[in-house]
Amino acid sequence: QVEVLESGGGEVQAGGSLRISCVMRGRTFGSYYMGWLRQAPGKEREFVAVINRSGDSADYADAVKGRFTTSRDNGKNTVDLQMNNLKPEDTANYYCARSRQQHDLPSSRRTWDRWGQGTQVTVSS
Numbered sequence: 001q002v003e004v005l006e007s008g009g010g011e012v013q014a015g016g017s018l019r020i021s022c023v024m025r026g027r028t029f030g031s032y033y034m035g036w037l038r039q040a041p042g043k044e045r046e047f048v049a050v051i052n053r054s055g056d057s058a059d060y061a062d063a064v065k066g067r068f069t070t071s072r073d074n075g076k077n078t079v080d081l082q083m084n085n086l087k088p089e090d091t092a093n094y095y096c097a098r099s100r101q102q103h104d105l106p107s108s109r110r111t112w113d114r115w116g117q118g119t120q121v122t123v124s125s
Contacts, residue, residue: 004096004098005023005117006096007021008020010120010121012124013123014086014088021081033102035096035098036079036097038090038095040091040092048061049064050110051070051072059107068081068084070082093118095118
């Protein structure tokens, strides 16, 4: 059974940094593209980042490009999201998710079939 667990959220002032992590329990972690989604109160869940199976390529939403970096360790079944220069509009519940598609494609066409409970990130101004 696949289980996805996020950790590392918290509150930070604008301009600060946070690193959130995710572990996906199961034997096939390295076979999947993994990503990060977020949902702010009253808004729909949105794409943040995706990383390929080997970890040598990633794609980001325009809103976070240049500030966020995702990485993975297939030996530990973990994927991380380093968030720098955080803004109040980054406040959301962040979810780690497993992609249904295992190839590069526009983020608007990517779908997800496993995600965790999320971890809250709050950025104060």
